[in-house]
Amino acid sequence: MSTEVIEKTVKEKEALLSKKRKALVTNPLDSDNPVTIQILGICSALAVTIAMKGTLIMAFGLLFVVVMSNIVISAMRNTIPNRIRIIVQLVVVATLVAALDQVLRAYVYEQSKSLSVFVGLIITNCIVMGRLEAYAMGNRPWDSALDGLGNSLGYAWIIIVIAFIRELFGAGKIFGFQVLSKDWYVANGFFATPAAACIILGLIIWGLRARNGYSED
Amino acid sequence: MSKLNINSNGYIFGYSILLTLVCGTLLAFVSETLKEKQSAAILVEKQKFILKAGLGQTSIDGLTGPQVTELYNKVVKVEVVNAKGVAVQEDEAKISTFKEYKKPAADRILPVYVVGKKDNPAEVESFVLPTYGNGLWDNIWAYVAIDGDAETIQGIVFDHKGETAGLGARINDADIQGRFIGKKLAFESSSVNAPDFQKGEGSNYDSDPQKVDGISGATITAKGVNSMLDAYMTLYQPYLSSKKVTK
Numbered sequence: 001m002s003t004e005v006i007e008k009t010v011k012e013k014e015a016l017l018s019k020k021r022k023a024l025v026t027n028p029l030d031s032d033n034p035v036t037i038q039i040l041g042i043c044s045a046l047a048v049t050i051a052m053k054g055t056l057i058m059a060f061g062l063l064f065v066v067v068m069s070n071i072v073i074s075a076m077r078n079t080i081p082n083r084i085r086i087i088v089q090l091v092v093v094a095t096l097v098a099a100l101d102q103v104l105r106a107y108v109y110e111q112s113k114s115l116s117v118f119v120g121l122i123i124t125n126c127i128v129m130g131r132l133e134a135y136a137m138g139n140r141p142w143d144s145a146l147d148g149l150g151n152s153l154g155y156a157w158i159i160i161v162i163a164f165i166r167e168l169f170g171a172g173k174i175f176g177f178q179v180l181s182k183d184w185y186v187a188n189g190f191f192a193t194p195a196a197a198c199i200i201l202g203l204i205i206w207g208l209r210a211r212n213g214y215s216e217d
Numbered sequence: 218m219s220k221l222n223i224n225s226n227g228y229i230f231g232y233s234i235l236l237t238l239v240c241g242t243l244l245a246f247v248s249e250t251l252k253e254k255q256s257a258a259i260l261v262e263k264q265k266f267i268l269k270a271g272l273g274q275t276s277i278d279g280l281t282g283p284q285v286t287e288l289y290n291k292v293v294k295v296e297v298v299n300a301k302g303v304a305v306q307e308d309e310a311k312i313s314t315f316k317e318y319k320k321p322a323a324d325r326i327l328p329v330y331v332v333g334k335k336d337n338p339a340e341v342e343s344f345v346l347p348t349y350g351n352g353l354w355d356n357i358w359a360y361v362a363i364d365g366d367a368e369t370i371q372g373i374v375f376d377h378k379g380e381t382a383g384l385g386a387r388i389n390d391a392d393i394q395g396r397f398i399g400k401k402l403a404f405e406s407s408s409v410n411a412p413d414f415q416k417g418e419g420s421n422y423d424s425d426p427q428k429v430d431g432i433s434g435a436t437i438t439a440k441g442v443n444s445m446l447d448a449y450m451t452l453y454q455p456y457l458s459s460k461k462v463t464k
Contacts (some may be wrong), residue, residue, distance in 0.1 A: 081229045088236060095240040099247045106251040109258035193383070 016142070024146040028154035031212050035158045036205045040126040045159050046197040048118050052175045055163035057104065057111050058118065059156035063149070065096045065122050066131055070148035072096075074136040089132045090123070097122045127155055162200050166191045258282075264289040270362035270372040271332030271343045274391065292338045293345075294331045300324070302455025314358065318349040322452060329456060332362070343371045344460065346453050350445025353437040355379040357388065357445065361411075363402070367460040370412065373397040375442065385438030393432060401426040402450055402457070409454045411446035414439035 014021070034040045041062075048058045072092050073080075080088050101119045104112035112119065122128065131151050136144040167173055170191030172180035190196050208214075222228060261282045268277050268289060277285055295309040300323050309328050317325045330345040343362040350357055355378035362372040375388035387393050400412035410427065418433035432439050450457075 079223065079232070081223050081232060083224060084229055084233065088232075091236055091240055095244060098244055102244075102247050102251050102255070106254035106258060109255070109262060 021143065021146055024143060025150035025153070028147075028150035029157065030154075030208070031214075033154045033158070033208065034127045034130070034151050035155055035201075036208045037214065038130070039205075040130055041155050042201070044118055044121060044125060045155075045162065045201055046194040048115060049159050049163040049166055049197050050170065050192060051167045051173075052160070052163050054111055054114050055159050057108060058115060059152070059159055061100050061104070061119055062122055062125065062127070062155055063152035064100060065093060066128055066152040067145050067148040068096050069093045069128060070131055070136040070144040071141045073132050074139060074141040074144035077137050080137075085137065086129075086133075089129060093128055093132075094123050127151055158201070158204060161204065162197050165200055166196060170196070261285055264293075266360045266374045266376070267293060267330045267332070267345045270360040270374045271330065271345045272335060273372055276335060288335075292333045292335060292342075294333070296329045296331060298327050298329060298456050300327065300452050300455070302453075302459055314347050314349045315356065318356075322448070325452065327452060327456070329453070330360075341365045344457070346449065348445050348449035350441055350448065352377050352380045352388075352441040353385050353435075354381070357438070357441055359442070359445065361446065361450070363457065367457045368402045368404070370397050370400050370402070377438075380438050381435070384432070385435040387432055387435065388438060388442060396429045399426070400429060403427060404454065404458070407451075409447070409450040409457070411443070411450045413443045413446075 028034055031037070035042070035045060044058065044062075049055050069089070069092050073089055076088070076092075097120060100122075101112070104115070104119060131144075131148055135147045139147070164174070167175075168180065169188050172178055172182065172185045172187050223232075264285050265277055268285065272292070276288070280288065297305050297307045297309055297312065299305050305326060307326050312326055312328055314328075317327070328347060330347075332342045332345055334340045334342045343364055344367065345360050345362045348359045348361060357375065357377040357380065359376070360374045361370060363369065364371045373394050375394060377386060377388060380386040380388065397412060402412075403410040412427050412429050414429050414431045415422065416431055416436065418431050420430055422428040422430055
């Protein structure tokens with residue numbers, strides 16, 4: 001779980017996008033990234049990153065679920081009984097995910113088939129529940145929405161980078177268009193496997209941590 | 218008013234019931250609103266599969282949903298037959314291959330999609346026959362396009378519900394489906410032998426019209442495909458035989 005301090009008192013007249021609020025969005029992109037620092041959401045980062053299109057839809061799906069559930073839970077936070085708060089969060093997240101799944105099936109049927117169970121598994125994505133417990137339960141809806149936006153964008157850019165590398169070298173394509181000509185490029189099947197995603201992710205984590213001087217303590 | 222104790226059992230019960238009702242109603246509403254759009258998407262996918270099997274992948278490359286339906290309506294004629302090959306009066310749109318699959322083989326109603334040539338729809342390009350069967354984990358199905366000669370496979374499209382990704386799920390891959398092209402059905406007195414996936418992968422079966430290079434690590438899915446094709450091609454035998462005679 002994130003180590004960030006939960007602020008319970010927000011000044012009455014804080015600017016809509018004050019410095020602190022901007023940090024809610026920018027920190028998770030880099031120094032407090034949910035994937036590279038907190039190591040959350042790894043399962044889907046390995047599973048859905050085989051091609052750019054599906055990955056973008058997954059990133060959008062997670063963004064929708066995290067932001068909306070953060071807003072809803074934050075708005076409800078003072079009415080939620082402490083003893084059942086996790087199950088209440090789960091019901092809200094599950095409702096959003098089920099609705100999202102229905103929308104995908106109606107409008108991007110082929111992609112929804114290739115994402116199959118992974119849309120449903122957003123429910124169990126640790127980033128979602130992590131943000132609800134760590135932030136939305138103690139902060140106002142607007143701040144929670146920004147926090148959700150930052151964290152899901154932090155997840156999104158990582159999986160998009162992985163998908164870019166995997167689709168480029170694994171199939172010689174980007175968004176399904178052949179960019180590396182089949183005449184001289186033989187698609188490397190290894191990049192199509194989740195093992196390749198694991199290695200690329202490891203390298204990104206290493207790079208970001210080295211740059212930010214992160215150390216386990 | 219005294220302050221509500223949000224940790225009392227009564228409050229928790231009430232809260233849970235209310236939350237369930239609200240979420241349930243919301244989901245029911247979303248599902249009902251999108252139902253039509255979803256069935257339309259499923260229908261377009263089916264039309265795509267039939268065209269892909271019958272005319273090849275290039276025929277549908279880059280087409281949008283409505284364009285697929287337009288091409289489908291232009292070139293595809295639907296016939297419905299029973300297991301004796303006799304035409305029956307049934308609305309094809311209402312036939313579910315899955316429901317028919319649950320019936321005894323002799324009672325099944327079988328749709329046939331007669332695909333005409335793209336530039337001359339009156340001339341038959343292929344007969345596309347839907348099939349249904351069991352893979353390793355769940356159902357698998359296929360659209361098999363048989364050439365105008367009623368015995369050469371011109372194209373095949375597989376799909377599945379839950380085969381293992383990277384193993385059995387490879388029946389979706391174009392290169393696996395391409396292995397069937399040009400293979401032949403073998404007509405026997407009371408059955409039809411469809412080409413079979415062989416054990417192992419990487420062998421060359423170009424010279425044998427009854428053997429297809431297998432899928433490594435997906436033995437049970439491949440066996441499911443083999444028995445599905447044999448069973449359904451036998452069911453379609455009377456229909457195909459009648460087409461052979463008229464040629």
